[in-house]
Amino acid sequence: MSSITYIKRASQLITVRGGSKEPKRAQDMSDIGIIEHGSVVVENGMITFVGSDVEAERYVHTLNGHINTIDASGKIVTPGLIDAHTHIVFGGSREKELEMRLNGAKYIDILKAGGGILQTTTSTREATEKQLIQETSKRLNRFLQYGVTTVEAKSGYGLTLEDELKQLRAAKKLDERHPIDLVSTFMGAHAVPVEYKENPDEFVRLVIEEMIPRVAEENLAEFCDVFCEEGVFTVEQSEQILEAGKGYGLKPKIHADEIVQFGGAELAAKVGAVSADHLLQASDEGIKQMAKSGVIAVLLPGTAFFLMEKPANARKMIEAGVPVALSTDRNPGSSPTESLPFIMNLACLTMKMTPAEVLTACTINAAHAIGRADEVGSIEVGKKGDLVLFDAPNYQTLQYNYAVNLVDTVIKKGQVIVEGGALRDVPVPTT
Numbered sequence: 307m308s309s310i311t312y313i314k315r316a317s318q319l320i321t322v323r324g325g326s327k328e329p330k331r332a333q334d335m336s337d338i339g340i341i342e343h344g345s346v347v348v349e350n351g352m353i354t355f356v357g358s359d360v361e362a363e364r365y366v367h368t369l370n371g372h373i374n375t376i377d378a379s380g381k382i383v384t385p386g387l388i389d390a391h392t393h394i395v396f397g398g399s400r401e402k403e404l405e406m407r408l409n410g411a412k413y414i415d416i417l418k419a420g421g422g423i424l425q426t427t428t429s430t431r432e433a434t435e436k437q438l439i440q441e442t443s444k445r446l447n448r449f450l451q452y453g454v455t456t457v458e459a460k461s462g463y464g465l466t467l468e469d470e471l472k473q474l475r476a477a478k479k480l481d482e483r484h485p486i487d488l489v490s491t492f493m494g495a496h497a498v499p500v501e502y503k504e505n506p507d508e509f510v511r512l513v514i515e516e517m518i519p520r521v522a523e524e525n526l527a528e529f530c531d532v533f534c535e536e537g538v539f540t541v542e543q544s545e546q547i548l549e550a551g552k553g554y555g556l557k558p559k560i561h562a563d564e565i566v567q568f569g570g571a572e573l574a575a576k577v578g579a580v581s582a583d584h585l586l587q588a589s590d591e592g593i594k595q596m597a598k599s600g601v602i603a604v605l606l607p608g609t610a611f612f613l614m615e616k617p618a619n620a621r622k623m624i625e626a627g628v629p630v631a632l633s634t635d636r637n638p639g640s641s642p643t644e645s646l647p648f649i650m651n652l653a654c655l656t657m658k659m660t661p662a663e664v665l666t667a668c669t670i671n672a673a674h675a676i677g678r679a680d681e682v683g684s685i686e687v688g689k690k691g692d693l694v695l696f697d698a699p700n701y702q703t704l705q706y707n708y709a710v711n712l713v714d715t716v717i718k719k720g721q722v723i724v725e726g727g728a729l730r731d732v733p734v735p736t737t
Contacts, residue, residue: 317378389454424497474524567588602631629674
């Protein structure tokens, strides 16, 4: 017998349809496919109907099976939100860095002093795989309560072969056991560890010759990322790592031009990266090349906000034809939040993106940034039944009420996971 979930009478059904083959760009980012007074039906985890309430009533009468009917009157329904850039699997915490930054320390200053990524590396190396799974599961549960149903998870806090594999194995087990879908990215080139401080090229060799082959052999990641930045990895080193990853079937991503204008956006276009992320200092030429090559810009306004930096120029990128996605950049140092809705607020308030563009950036464009646009990111027949009901009469209300969680119900593959803003019985994976 079929398992059927029927969501009806939504004030607005935000389908974000029409972007499954290519990410939305420019004016198309504002086309979010609104159906007033709309309904959606999910059968056995997959969407089988999207349309008006009247059409839905006729369709439902033809179905056989138990129907779980959810009245969405006074609410909007969107695709499950997608976070396309996180460092969610880690050990430890770095709350003391906030005071350091308030006293004038910069990100690179903290890193050079052994803090930042290197501090989290120590904590992550000390943690067992079981501990990483337990702590990450708690963060994933909070993501669910903010309407997020798919998350990208990067390694990069181990910086040794075994510790990088430990992070990725934890993410893989969570993908199998937690309601949220996790998409893994190998980022062994997140920082040069202390033991290679005087010989970074040797660490690059380790990443290329030992880490990447093992990650591919164990099928632990789909993407390869690198922190291409002054004081971290040069453009030349980054290109070597990304090309090596491509040789093993790992699609390239890049942390680019976050702190200084460094040529990362240009490199993203050159290597055919799926996405270039951060981009606070991206050059006009880099933006132009990204648009031409179809590289998705994953922008992280929460990171700029928390580090008290000027955010990326989203308007320039959108107007240049670069497809834009948004993310929390959830990590322990520069963006310790699971609230993607707050990031959406910031995208409007600090980067002048419109509410419609923001929804596109957190759904279908984010899905493209992690290679899942054929499965999630829009409300269309044949896609997974990942949906969010927001207690809001229209989509503009989501960004008008900043720092307020309006999530009422979260549905993952047709199953209600969050109801009335509270998690249902979501088990915490322990091993």
